[in-house]
Each structure stands twice: as structure tokens, then as C-alpha cells.
Amino acid sequence: MLLQVIFLLISIAAITFFTINVRKIARNINLGRPVDRSDRPGERMMVMLKVAFGQTKMVKRPIAAVLHLFVYIGFVIINIEVLEIIIDGLFGTHRIFAAPLGGFYNVLIASFEILAALVLFGVIAFLVRRNILKLQRFTGVEMTEWPKSDANIILIAEVLLMSAFLTMNAADYKLQLMGAAHYTPGGSFPVSGLLSPLLPESQGALIVIERACWWFHIVGIFAFLNYLPYSKHFHILLAFPNTYYSNLEPKGEFNNMAVVTNEVKAMLDPSFVPAPVEEGGRFGAKDISDLTWKNLMDAYTCTECGRCTSVCPANITGKLLSPRKIMMDTRDRATEVGNNIDRHGKEYKDDKTLLDTYISREEIWACTSCNACTEACPVNIDPLAIIMDLRRYAVMEESQAPASLNNMFGNVENNGAPWKYSPADRLNWRVES
Template identity: 65%
Template sequence: MQYVPNIIFVGLLIFGIGFFAKNVGKLKRNIFLGKDTDVSDNKPQRWKNMARIALGQTKMVVRPIAGFLHIVVYIGFVIINIEVLEIIIDGISGTHRIFAFLGPVYDFLIASFEILALLVIIAVVAFWVRRNVIKLKRFLKPEMEGWPKKDGNLILYIELVLMFLFLTMNATDFQLQQLGAAHYTQAGAFPVSGLLVPLFDGMQESSLILIERTAWWLHIAGILFFLNYLYYSKHLHILLAFPNTFYGKLTPKGQFPNSDIVTKEVKMMMDPDADPFAASAEDAPDPEKFGASDVQDLNWVQLLNAYTCTECGRCTSECPANQTGKKLSPRKIMMDTRDRLEEVGKNIDANKGEFKEDGKQLLGDYITNEELWACTSCNACVEACPVSIDPLSIIMDMRQYLVMEQSAAPSDLNNMMGNIENNGAPWPFNQMDRLNWSQES
């Protein structure tokens, strides 16, 4: 009977990690539904960007209050979860505080964990107030209604519960140590949970053990739940921020990629010696869909971007089109892309690994033409994103589809493109007449 808790713990661990691995496989499958793209260049710079942006959180502190609070939660959660290693070893082997042999080092670690846990609680409460009491404008946009708002608050509640369970576990453990209870090794320093000890004064040893064990089990179960909840939450960026910043765009923000087919056509037009009829049918490139109308037309880095979106709204709050009342919200572009990608993934799961046409697509069913044409292509959203997401690349690919596949550009833009084709300039003047203005007195 003494090994029953260990067996239950191992079973819980296998189930939690197994379910997480399954979700990771699904996530990887969905991301690689996108087109292949070469992001193997300049790896030293990519590693530097990942270390600076994802690990160093340099773009978070552009907004000091939110940035500082986020760093507290980030560091607190990462460091406190080092303690999970001890819990796992104790749970498997039946030991208690197996790292206690570290002595003063262990005392320092536990004290640090507790102080960080308190700071995380303070930061999480501040985040909750900002969302639900102060009601910052960027959290009140239409795309944040319903599940996105609930998800943001639910994450905060989960973090609070995990921190309180950690402190409760330590407070009762400390009390049991003082009582000389069997199996409770004298170890650790408890500057925060020690303040909770008076709450448990007068309790019998059996009651304290029940509370300590309950908090211990709920804490590790909560961590496994949180790990698996990430896939369904905006907090997936905890895992994806690192690869996303590594594969982020390295070229200047104003530089847009060229279509190889269009480039060849233009070069042929500009070459006076080129014979437009020289290419044989065998040498002609396969017909290619220009731009993107659905998630499968985007490249896999763009789909990784969609899953990495933190829904923080910094992109939308910086967007000049959104500030002037236009429907465009870069955050919504990323959320819509992720939602459509999830829908495609579920379609594949339901049809035994094959996608069956469902009569929907990203363009029209999720993102409207009005949103796309409201974009000024200023790159403010790209600059503002704390994890190197590029909403503009998706917007431009979808615009390309509208222009080159559907001829659905706004009339003013069609006029401009017609002028460029006919006159070599955006203006409706013949090339021979362009300098006539200089002759006017």
C-alpha cells in the first residue's frame, strides 16, 4: 500500500505529459500546413534576436508598467518551476524535499521561490485590475469579446491558485517541521509562507499533513493542467516565443518579398533582346496561386506567428488605421488566422488526416476586404509586437490574392496600376507630357 501514491503520481505524470505531447504533435502538424520558406540565413543574428527578445524581454519594457509586471511573472514562473523537479523526484521515489542536503543553498532557493511567488501574486492582481477595473482600451476591442476575455482572466486565476497552493504547501510543511513530524525534513527558509503559519496554529498533526499533501497534489496537478491548457490559450506564446523570434524577419521592415514569376516577367519585358515566345511549354513554370486566400497559402512562419500571438493588443493600439476608426486590427488578423488554422486542423482530424473542402476560407469568412485595404503598410504593428510577429506579411499576401487573382482592388488603386502600366507612373499623364509643368511660367 505504501507505493500506491507513487504509482498514482507516475500515472498522473504520464497522462499529463502524454496529452501535452499529443497537442504538440497537432500543433506542429498545423503549422507545417503552410508553405515552405527558407529561414536558414544568418543564424548568429537569429540566435541573438531570440536571446534578446524572447529571453531578455527587451521589447516588453517599451511600455514600462506592463513590461515590468510581465517580467516579474515570467521570471517568477520560470524559477519557481525549478521546484517542480524536486516535486517530480519526490513523487516518484516517495522522498520528501530530496534536495534538502544542499543546506544553505536550499534555504536560499526556497526563500527566493517564495519571494518571487509573492511578486507574481502582486503582478497578477495588477494585471487583473488593468483588464477588469481600469479597463484599458486595447483590451476592449471587438475581437476581445467572449472567449479571449475569459481566457485572459482564467490564466490569471490559474496563476494565483498555483502560487497560493505553493505557499500553503510550504506553510504547513514548515509547521510540521516545527512539530517534529516524521518524514518532514528540517529544510528550507520560508519568509513569505512563514507569515501564514498562524492560520494553522492549534491544528493536529494529521490535519496539517492532510492540508500539506492536498496542496502538494493540487500544485503538481495544476501545473500539468496549465501545461496542457496552453494549447487552447493565448499563453501558447510561453513555448513559441523562442522559435518565433528565432525565425523572425531579418530584412528591413519596409522590404517586401518579390514573386519569382512576376520578377521573371518584368525582367523579360525590360530586356530588348528577349524573345517572349522563346520559352517552350515544358520550360514554363507550373501555374501558381498568387497571394493567399486561406491558411494553406501562407508560409509556415506566418502560421507560427498566428499561434504565438499573445493577444496583448500592442499592435492594434499602434495601428494608425485602427486609431482613426477603421475596422482593421492587426491583433484580429492574427487571431483570425489562428482560428481558421484550428478549424482546418479539426477538419483534417475528422477526415482521417485529409482535408475536405468545407466551403470556407480565411479571406471573406474571417478577414474582410475592408480590413485588408485599410492597412497603410506602415509596419507599426510589426515594430510594436514584443515577440516578432508580422501581421503585415499576411495582409500583403491576401492583398496580392485580391489584386492578381480576383482583380478586386479598390477603383483608385486599379486606376493607379493602370497608369503605371500605360504611362510608367501613377499619374494619368503620357510619359511625353510629364515635364510640361516645368515650361509653365
């Protein structure tokens, strides 16, 4: 009974802390401006099923796609087994589903074991790619010690969890063969059965190993759950809503700001009465409160995989821009603002902003707006939307733009075209016959 009470308290604490942290992230996301993404629900559902569930954008890099599929499917399905562990922990039972499910239970456990082995293979391969092969896209100025450590912590945690699961089953299998009390026969063990000869023959030692691995596995899962909100691996949860709320308009189609549109219409037609517009007080964005909630959800969904940066033509040619850094900086700033609210209240203002403090002017003007980053992202994150809003602020609020663009703006204003020539001279290139 004491162990059951301890398990209950651990479960309640883990779920409580996780809920608190998730609510903080939701609060941070809602610091952004409103934007309507409730249209075309059928099309949105199909995008989510294809991109988030189906992993269709991962296949552009086949090796990574296969390895990720092992980890993704294996880790999700194996955690179905957590339901049985929780029931066993609360009621002091052991493999409670074995009797009612009969032969199907054997199929389930065998499937879980095979998937656990595939997860181990995939995770070890990812560790090798990051730390031994050192793939280029896992580097960059934004990939400081914490992002690198974060990835390794998650991968090592998965190795330990899967190893504990298989070791637990190996000891359980051996105890079942011995006819140990409480270890009623149930399950099929194609992987851990191969490991069982490596374990001691003492029944007492096997029970200690099985129980230790059982506790390590479930407490490890609770710890993993509470680590997610602090990690890039929160995309495990946010990838699904983020892809559902994807921008369904053609890539490269930019929205005009309703405030600006109304101003122009009023200039052209004095009788025009603009409808109320729900937008911030600025043109474009200087800080996270000027971005939309979808921009901030993108930032918290970022997997830091580097696919966006690896295809960015500006980054490839040595310019400062890294789309991955744009998303990481936005997430860091949103987290900082949220922490300030927790410590000092909603009215607290620090002397920092997303633009200039986190993201430099050189970065935003290096962007070619080609959308390669958005196309490459496996969870439909849109760094370009943030870059364009930061540019809008620089131009429309501060009148600060590179000299080449200021020349172009002047030509458009004076000549109706980006070139310096008068409209009357546009046809001078023709040769009269």
C-alpha cells in the first residue's frame, strides 16, 4: 500500500507541474495578436494528417525520415503500455491486461519490444550523426551549448527509457519461467528474451532488477514529460495544432495590413468608412506582442533541426541570416516576457525588444523572401512571416531601410516604377524604323 501511495503522489505531482508549465506556454503564445485560422477546417485537417501524422515533409531527407519514423512510431505506441503500468502502480496488480486480452496481449508486448529495439537503433544513429559525424546543419551561431545539450539529453533519456523497458521485460520473463509469485505468465518477449540469459539466476535479484527498471521507466516518463516544456522537443505536442493552423494561402502571397489599406482607401475616397480593425498599435512588429499568436506558436514548435537554414540562400552565401535563429530568438523572447510577467506583473516593461536585442537589422534584410525555409520545415513553420513584420516596422515606423531600398522607394514614388527613369522616357529604347 505504501508503494501505491508513493506512486499516486508522484503521478499527481508530475501531472500538476506539467499542466502548470503548459499553461505558461499557452499564455506566452496568447501574448501575440489575434489572427483567424478557423476557416477551411477540412483542408486544415488533411494538412495536419499528412504533415504531422504522416511525416510527409520528412521524406525529403530519406535517412533522417526513416530514423525519425522508428523513434516517432515506436515511442508513441510503446507509451500505450504506460496505461497498464499506471493501473498496476495504483492498484498493486501486475500485467493487468494479460488475462482479459489473452493472445492479443502477447502480440502487443511483442510489438512493443520490436518497436523499442527500433527506437534504440534510431536514437543511437541520431546521437552518432550529431556527435560523431557532426552534420553541418546541426551547427551555427545559434546552436550554443544549451541547444546541443538539449538534443543529447532527450536522445540519452530515450536510450535509458527503452533500455529500462527491455531489461524490465527480460527480468519479468525470467521470473515468469521460474513461477515466481505475483509474476503471472503474460506477454511475448522476442527481444528481451534474448537478454534474459545475461541476467542473474537468483529470484530475489531478478525481482530487484524488474522493480527497479519498472520504477525507473515510469518515473523517467514522468520526468521526460515535465522536461518537454523546457525543451525543443515540445514539438512532440505542438506539431499537430501548428500544422492544423498552417497558412493555407499560396507561398509568397503577403497580406496587406488592414490599417494601411483603410488609410489608402480613405485618401482615394473621402466618403469611405473603414470597418474596425483588430490590429496592434504598430505597423509591423518590434516585439513579440506585435506578432500573431500563430507566429509565437511557430516559435515554440521549432525542432531546431536546421533544415530551414540549410536551404536558405542567404545563409549558404555566408550572410548572417539563419531562419532557425529567427525562430529560436522569437521563442526565447516570448519566454523572457512570460517570465517577466510571472515575476513583476503584466505591466512590467524591460528595455529589450525582439528587433535589435535578439534579431539584428542585418539579419532581416539579408532575407530574399524566397520561402525556401517554409517549404523545408517538417512542421510548416513560417520564419518569413516574422521577418516581413520586422521589416514592416523598420520601414513604416522608423523609415529605416537599406540605401538601395530607399532609392527604389523614391523611384516608385516619383516615377511610378523601381527605376530612376521618368515615365515619359520609358519607350526611348525603341528604334524608329
